[in-house]
Amino acid sequence: MEAEMAKQRWKGSMKAFQSHLDPEKEEQLKGIKKEIESKVKRIVKLSKSISKGSRDGNLRRRSELIQLVDDFHKQYQSLYAMYDNLRGEVKYNLCAKIRDNAASSSSSVSDSEAYQSPWQYAGEGSSYFSNTANHETAFLDLDSLPDSPTSSGQEPESRDVFKDLNNRGKGIENSMTDKLMNESAWLKEKVTEKEELLLSLTKKYEVHENERLAEIKSLEDQIAVMKKELGEQIMSKSNEIKQLEKGNAGLQVHVRELEAAFREKEDQFSNLLARFEENQTKSKSRIDDLMARANSLQQKLDSLHTERNEQLKLLNNEKHELELSLEKKYHEATVEVTDLKEKLTSASLVEKEILKENEGLQVQVKDWKLEVGSLCSQKSDLEKQIRDINREAYRSQLEKEELTDKINELETILLEKKHELSTLQKKHEAYANDMSNQNSSLAARINTLQQELRSGETEKVQLQSQLEKQKHEFFQSLTQLEKKNIELTMKITDKEKSIRENEHVINKLNEEHNQMKIRLEDSKSSLQNAEKKIEEMTQELRKKFEDGLRILSRRIRVAEQMHLENKEWYQKTRDSYEKENNDLKEKNARLQVGIRGIKDITLTANDTLASLDTVALKFEECTGHFFNRISKVSCELQFVKDWVMRKNKAIVHVQDDLDCLLAQLDDKEAEILVYREKVWKSDNKVRELEKMIKEKDDGMLALKEEKREAIRQLCIWIDYHRSRSDYYQKSLSVYGSRKNL
Template sequence: MSKHRWKDLKKSLWIHINPEKGEELKAVQIEDDDRRGKILKLIKTINQGKKEAISKKKSELLKLFDDIQQQYQFLYALYDNLTSEVRKVVDNKDEDSSESSDSEPFYSPNEFSARNSPMVRRFPINSKLKNDKDQGTEEAYLKDKLTSTSEVVKEAIDATQELGKTTVSPETMDESSLLKVKLFKSKEKIQSMTNVYDVYKMETAARIKELEGQVFMLKLELDTMETEKTKLEEQLQTLQENNSQIENQNFDFEKHSVGETEKSLEASDLQSEVNSLASQTVVLKRSSSKAECFQTLIDDKDSDMQVKDSEAKKQLFEQQIRTMINDANESREAKEKFHEKIVELEKRSREREYELSTQLKTSETRRNSMSEEIVSLTSQLNSLQQEVKCLQVEKSDLFLQIDKAEEESEKLSTLRNQNSRLTEEVEDQQKTLIERQVIIDKYNEEHKHYAGKDINVKSYVQQVEKKIEEAAEGLRKQLEDNLRILSRRIRVAEQLHLENKDLYSTTKEKYEQDSKDLETLLHMLKDFSLSANSMLNVLDTAVLRFEELNDHFMNRISQVTGALIFAKDWMNRKNNTITHMKDDLDTVLKQLDDKESEILGLREKVRKLENKVRKADKLLKQKEEGMLSLGEEKREAIRQLCVWMDYHRSHSEHLKKMIRSLRAP
């Protein structure tokens, strides 16, 4: 069952490590190299040209990445199938090995514990040297068994030759039984040796399959390296897309900044207009100060309210313009800072692209070297498999020869059985001859006793003697025939023994050659295992280095992505503030339009007021002339009043004096 399972595993692995599919694999590798070259070219030239060319390049990149992703999905499916098959076979092998461990009596307890130890199961590559040493001891043990079996066979051949030379005796029967036992033991030893050879062959085949599995795992590791490479390329593409987005945002921000400068210029123009309006309001104030004197002609209240409203609106508008100028300055500073950050990010991205290109080159060189090593290993595996096939053919020939030797040994056993039966028959005939000789001696004594007694008895005795002689001649002829047959059979057995001896010598030489070939194969497998271990160590170091670089790169990418996210948030906030500023500017512009319309209305009112002021000036001039004339009249009246008052004062004093004089006695 274990052979069948390992054959199934070999078939499943050989589908993927088949030399007939080397050309297809090379074609697939060439296609992958072309795709990688196209991807690198498109990544380098993705930001060059017009928008249509950039969109076409992006679509081509997406198609190439989709194809690569489909290939890797197919490879992952194959990998899952193979891992499931390998796990099934390995589990079945563990069960078979646990069952077959009871039927291996020639292993020492140390070897048995070493074979069933968990460290050997966990680390099969590192325990190959120990297994090779154990196999060397097993080979020495097998050679000792072969020499012992050859000695036993030689002893059996010598014993059969002695049987042929010596006459049949009961001692020969015991020796023949001993030879049978020895032959049975030699058969058992040969069978055990064949079992050991089968086990050894199974172990070598299992090791070859393990090496094939390791080669397949190396190929899968190469595929994983390629997937990581594609992931890094995708990350590069995302970084470049982010850079392009940042450049577009920068371009939009520059557009917004240009619009803000235009708006700041418009605001400065508006401020100049506001200043002119302020000067006009000052003039209006002066005119209003003149018009305050003439409450009867001008309604000062309305003009004062309008002037105050215009001043308040002017102050609000100036504050809004100042805030807009400050926001524009802040946006310029933020733009400069953001531009500096973009320059730093571009430098970092370029440095990272250079590092990634160097890493890709090193990975490609490693992949090429690994592919060459894998090709060499597959060629070595193919040669080893061919040698194993040759050994299997030789093993089948040896089994055929062993079957022939077993048939001849069976023939020898049948001849020995016949020889033993014939010896038993000869012994029985000898016993009968001895008994008959005794009877003849008795008859002769009786004949001598009765010789002189009766002549008829003589004739009877002569007849009896003739019968006895005829019976003795018949027995002698039978014995001669039996001896001739036995001698012929013994000669045939000797010839068969000689032929078996020649076959045994040839099989022994072939087995020694096979053992030498197996030793060379073991040395080759040891060298191959050492090279595979060194390759695995190199791959482990390379994988660790790649993982460290990947972690470092992922940390950098996370930092850059964090900075980009922060920059995006900042840009979004700035865009929101810019939109709010745009809305505020729109509202301010609307207010300015309203103010302009109000200013135009005020200008018309001012013109009307100026006309009224001119009319009032004319009236004032006329009033001033009237006032001057009135002043002169008032002066004359005052002078007359003064004269009148002086007169009344003098008259009152005269009256006082007269009253005093009258009061006096």
């Protein structure tokens, strides 16, 4: 009978226990568990791939992570609501079954079996929540890994653009690379220190969990031993049940007070969670603002870099074009200078040849003067002979008079020719500087004239010999004198013809001389025009360089202003970051205080659990049903403990998120420092380019001065040749006037 009663009681307890377990809710819990596991896997994958992709991909992944975490939080809240419902049902069932006063001494075995079943159920629940906790710890470990700094692996700018500045920029670039390497090593050391801290914290957490598991196992062993002892003591303490029933009411009142205190602490904890969530949302909004500011700064810096590169390209193109134009103009000027030098050399050669021709003409004039003197002497001799022979031959006198008339005519002609020669000499001396291009023709003509003069000299010698013969043979042959006079007249006419031809040649030479003068004036005007063009080009180049320098100075001033504004903004942002960091630290301290309070609550909960365990042991001695109810309450309290543990882990996760955010802020500060260094490098490069421009300007000024000196030397050389030509003209005129005298 006792065995049958025990079986019936065991079946009733199982039914009462299974009444709390709904199969539909079990299926919902299984589905929720699968969803949570899939979301945890997805969160782990996204947290691993955040630091590997691009910025846009990272932003998308972070948004997806935030959505997954929000869904996880919602599911967690739904589970918490389900837990509240189950707890309410259990409390209701406990209150209903406490009123039953069915107790028997022979139900020890059934009570022990019924006692074991809820603990098994509690073990299953704890295993389920331990699995979820393990998933959450895995997620925390993966999410709490620090992001690798993006600024440590950045390389310096490409050095191909500034090949001309390699010799000057190597030291600067090496120093900057050393600084960057030192900063990257310092950042890596910080990252390793943070990783070591995280590892130490995880190890401590694992050790703490192992200790707690060991304590739980020891407690379970103690409970099993106590169960055995209770099975032995139930028989002896069946008489004390009535007394304990009287004290049951007081215990129920105490339990209700504990539940009220527990609810108050739950309310406090919910308030703390609400505050924490508000702070988290505020910190997220601030972080988003800071990220937006950092992105805007990066865009501004990129735009500044592009503007500076475009300005440098424009300056280089303008410099290249100006250099090409200057080289062309310099080449043209050198060609013109070489042409002028060739003209000057040809003019000097022409002057020398003209001087030689003048000397030859002077020799010819001297010869002609000697001939005239000889003719005069011949005339006087002939007059004497005619006077002596007047008496002898009247005819000879007439012929003599005719000859004298002819000789007078010849003398007048000779005087006219002398005057014409003097005028021709003056004209020739005046136009001697411009006879360079016709030296060959003049030389040929002068040779012909010299040949004619030589022939005239030979004829003169012949005439002298003939005159001597005529002196001896005058009386013999007057007819021969007439013939000779006729021959002389013919020769004089021939000479007149030759003189006329020479006059024609001299006129041609004068025309050519005038043409050469015109050409010289044209060349002078072209030289003046070229000088004016060179001066205009130099002025234009100066204006262009001045405009370029003004534009550069303005741009540099604008860049300096932007740099100062960026510095001020950086200082302000740094101060705001420091303030926010201090606020976050204060909030972290407050949260730690809250966590300590939660730990105190857990300790009190553990104490209450221990007291409840003692009460349950006493209660099991009284009634098995009451013991089952107390065991269910202990299961619920164990569930509460697990929930508190998960909340602690969530708080640790939040602390890790804060650490990650601080690390991101440090990375952003490092990136800002890198951008500042790039700005300093660009400023140094601009200064070096300004130095190069100044050096090129100095080189251009030196070239201009050299050109001016070359033009001055050419002018001096031209003046020298002009003075020499004037001197030769004056000397020839003086010499001609002396000869005329």
